[in-house]
Amino acid sequence: QVQLQESGPGLVKPSGTLSLTCAVSGDSISSPYWWSWVRQPPGKGLEWIGEIYHSGSTNYNPSLKSRVTISVDNSNNQFSLKLNSVTAADTAVYYCARGGYSSGCLDYWGQGTLVTVSS
Amino acid sequence: ETTLTQSPAFMSATPGDKVSISCKASQDIDDDMNWFQQKPGEAPVFLIQEATTLVPGIPPRFSGSGYGTDFTLTINNIQSEDAAYYFCLQHDDFPLTFGQGTKVEI
Numbered sequence: 612q613v614q615l616q617e618s619g620p621g622l623v624k625p626s627g628t629l630s631l632t633c634a635v636s637g638d639s640i641s642s643p644y645w646w647s648w649v650r651q652p653p654g655k656g657l658e659w660i661g662e663i664y665h666s667g668s669t670n671y672n673p674s675l676k677s678r679v680t681i682s683v684d685n686s687n688n689q690f691s692l693k694l695n696s697v698t699a700a701d702t703a704v705y706y707c708a709r710g711g712y713s714s715g716c717l718d719y720w721g722q723g724t725l726v727t728v729s730s
Numbered sequence: 731e732t733t734l735t736q737s738p739a740f741m742s743a744t745p746g747d748k749v750s751i752s753c754k755a756s757q758d759i760d761d762d763m764n765w766f767q768q769k770p771g772e773a774p775v776f777l778i779q780e781a782t783t784l785v786p787g788i789p790p791r792f793s794g795s796g797y798g799t800d801f802t803l804t805i806n807n808i809q810s811e812d813a814a815y816y817f818c819l820q821h822d823d824f825p826l827t828f829g830q831g832t833k834v835e836i
Contacts, residue, residue, distance in 0.1 A: 659826040
């Protein structure tokens with residue numbers, strides 16, 4: 612059973628950098644899947660942030676591309692998200708998932724972690 | 731970017747009912763549509779892939795239909811455990827986009 616678990620600070624100050632890690636179990640991050648980040652602001656719909664392959668190749672949503680970096684740590688079977696210059700609009704539940712645009716689906720998801728941007 | 735218009739935003743059902751949720755794409759996405767179920771505090775669950783294919787392990791009361799721009803998730807004989815938030819996802823066009831979701835109350 613593939614499981615994903617997000618971790619990171621639940622509170623980030625405005626203009627700071629949001630950093631989250633997704634630990635993967637039940638599958639190797641080096642398997643032939645892409646790995647994605649998705650977010651959902653309170654009361655709003657879901658937004659795909661971007662994806663990474665174990666080789667390090669990435670694709671980002673154009674709406675966030677200038678502020679996002681997704682990286683992979685093959686030795687620890689995890690991948691990470693950094694979002695800089697955050698504002699209150701970046702307050703959301705952040706999910707990691709297996710798959711993405713290049714894989715054609717998001718078949719396994721973490722349960723999500725709430726990140727609040729506030730001073 | 732493809733916009734997905736999902737309706738209704740909320741619906742109330744009685745156990746045993748048949749319910750349908752619609753997802754309309756702003757452009758032709760072939761059958762590149764997935765459906766998910768999410769319960770509070772839990773990870774989303776993958777229900778339907780490629781518009782009509784039931785993901786292994788998902789009860790057969792769930793079904794999907796549609797092609798091109800109009801898609802439907804149907805739950806036959808709805809059960810109390812089906813109370814959840816349902817959303818659609820298209821993966822035909824970059825970037826991936828989602829419907830706004832439907833909250834189903836039983």
